[in-house]
Amino acid sequence: MSVRIGVLFVLLFIFIHVLLTSAQNRDIVYLQALMDNLHNTPPNWVGSDPCVEKWDGISCIESRVTSITLSSIGLSGELSGDIGQLSELQTLDLSYNKDLTGSLTPDIGSLKKLSNLILVGCGFNGPLPETLGSLTQLGYLALNSNGFTGPIPPSIGKLSKLYWLDLADNKLSGPIPVSKGPTPGLDQLVNIKHFHFGKNKLSGEIPPRLFSSKMSLKHVLFEENQLTGTVPLTLGLVQNLEVLRLDRNLFSGEVPSNINNLTSLNQLYLSNNNFEGPLPNLTGMKILNYLDMSNNSFQPSEIPPWLSSLQSLTTLMMQDTGLIGEVPVDLFSIPQIETVVLRNNQLNGTLDFGDSYSNHLHFIDMTNNLISGYTERSRYSADLILISNPICRESDTTASYCDLPIDSNSSYSTPQNNCNPETTCTSDQVSSPNCKCSYPYTGTLTFRAPSFSNLGNSTIYTSLQSSMMVSFQSNHLPVDSLSLSQPTKNSDKYLEINLAVFPSGGERFNRSGISQIGFILSNQTYKPPHSFGPYFFLGHNYDFFADATKRKGKSIGIGVTIGVVVGGCVLVLLLIIAGIYAFREKGRAERATKKNSPFASWDPDKGGGDCPQLKGARSFTYEELKTCTNNFAITANIGSGGYGMVYRGTLRNGQLVAVKRAQLRSTQGGLEFKTEIELLSRVHHKNVVGLVGFCFDEGEQMLVYEFIVNGTLKDSLSGRSGIRLDWMRRLKIILGAARGLQYLHDLADPPIIHRDVKTTNILLDERLNAKVADFGLSKPLGDADRTHVTTQVKGTMGYMDPEYYMTQQLTEKSDVYSFGIVMLELITARNPIEKGKYIVREVKEAMDREKDLYNLREVLDPIIGLTHELQGLERFVDIALRCVEDTGNQRPRMNEVVKEIESIMELAGFNPNAESASASESYEGKSKGSGHPYLNESLFSYSGGLLDSNLEAK
Structure with a gap:
């Protein structure tokens, strides 16, 4: 009897399900399935008909869902394959929900009527599915600013109606796909107007087949990839092109001569490549506004006369392009010209703007040329920089053009519209x-x-x-x-x-x-x-909706179909719903508990889903660390900071460790601490101090690092350690530190910006191998902020990137600047700021590139100046000064710095890959243990730790 009743209930439940799915709104079931994988969906997503009841973000035609638009509402979770069942969907826009993660389901290809797929600024990752090529009605595809990896699917070439393709700011790699036989490619997109592929990791050459005269392209953006080879001549066939960005790649050879055919071009960026040969002739680009050819290897030449014929030009960027001779007067009479940057060339003579220079002219940078004179004009009021020219070096001039200008960024803000301000606004209004x-x-x-x-x-x-x-x-x-x-x-x-x-x-x-x-x-x-x-x-997420209460349940309304079901079935259905509700509420309660106490259910002996996902680091009990530090004895204490104390300890296996013990008042939340140690445990490199483990026990938060016996690079440079560093040893140390930083920037997952690179944070082990240390101020680059982190300014004066200081935008190039200061400190043994003198200015003022060792013997550390020939010193100084350029885009990446130091070592006859000798065997002096490197601001400082980037960005 009971079996029959059970079967009857199952049949009745199936009957109800069939009635629901065959009702007017057939898409409710699939939306409910989507909701199971999403969190923070709109509170009014309840009931039986999203079309009649007008669910937020849902649009319908004849009771079928045709559009889902849910921007900036804080959606989180993953997009399940159920999305593919909404067969009438035409628009899907989930942009600006950065907590939407996971891969893009291949079922997206089932949406045959989709015309707009927009997932800008989310947290999606993994490869792009080949099934995107099945969206034959797609006209607009925007997946930029996510974390997608892998190649561009060739199947996208089948989207004949596509006019907008934006895949920028991801981690896409591999070649640009073009058609070959039955295999489709991007060259088939003849109706496309926008190729936005910047800020990825695309490699290989641009296939000549990619471009043709059939294309209606307006924007081609390939900036900051790893593209190589020559630029194809077929690019000159795209007559409608308005914007072309090829900058920050590895292009070589000559710029194609027929690029001059792009007469509709407004912006042209060719900078930071390896272009050779003569400067391209751009006479035909009569409406060109912005031209940047900086940092290439063009043949030395005078400023070409055709530049003055570009009457629409507003911006000319030609730094480090091999320019020689005098600057023509008519260059400044271009009617719309605003900015001229010609730094780092060999321009000479007397600078003169003439009497008919443009009224729009506001900034001219001629830094590091051979300008010997300047004809001043009474009307001229723009910023002019002539630093590192003879006119500034060979006299005691106090002219403004021999000093850095005030920051040129604008403080503009929309003014009020002649109204009386409200007397009071609340703190968040x-x-x-x-x-x-x-x-x-x-x-x-x-x-x-x-x-x-x-x-x-x-x-x-x-x-x-x-x-x-x-x-x-x-x-x-x-x-x-x-x-x-x-x-x-x-x-x-x-x-x-x-x-x-x-x-x-x-x-x-x-x-x-x-x-x-x-x-x-x-x-x-x-x-x-x-x-x-x-x-x-x-x-940004909008956090101020009036209905602050979140949806409590995910019930499926039964509408008019309830009338066909007997009262007993209704009761059974209610019981089932109540059970599901109770089960989900229990799960939510458990998740809330885990959030507040993330280690509560973790058995270190058994592991489990609640333990941190550690890679090489282990969990210590309080008693273990108490024992290894002799009950945190005073004699084991090697320093203190704002976070608490640091102790030297010895583990049972004999390993020396440094134990950072947070004060109770400075400990951060358990969830943040868990996330922090998960991140640090992934950092494994021979030139980065390793995290041995952690303790989250008896109310304590402690981090356990490997102990580095020879202290800091600062100690050795100052003489406090008793270790004498000659030229070879310094090169070995700086190469190790550079490799450690390169690892953090390029290979750590996620990439990490150190933010406090200095000689006290570079440690020397028993063989004087360098190890980058102290991640107390570090910032990870998450999926949503892979270019920079907007954060309050922190760091050490003297080493701090001035661009970061002014903009609060932290990038990997901020570390490069600090590393450049370390390089200068390495050869001078001087503090970055000493008696009011800045090390960068001191080196530049003493430099003379025409003399031996750049005439720097007066500022060099005598220890290296007396012991060996300083082979490669000039190149070492050159790369150091490139690192401390004023703006990040002028500085090299750390991988470039590593390659240059390796080349310098080879030039000096040293093997860059050889291990350092034992300090006890071949180095003079002995480590005196004066202080210890683990004493700077710690990971325990929440406001400066690895986890506050999102908070500060808001």
């Missing part, structure tokens, strides 16, 4: 340009190739604001006003502007309003003024 206190939707507008460079011109921002308001109003969005602020050029030469959009009809947006605004920006419905060029937007 903002006063709009119309003087209304409200909660704005914020984010960053990033323009990849603006045609102007003068960020101080407020007129351009006024036009941007006006055009954006017109777009919002014409699309009937609930926007009262908007504000633009802090325009900044970042290290990618992108223009970034903060955007705040204020709601109309109240002080908050609802989810529908946020999604509409996000979609207008994510699918490029809004078109900025032409001078701003291609852009993308990264919105």
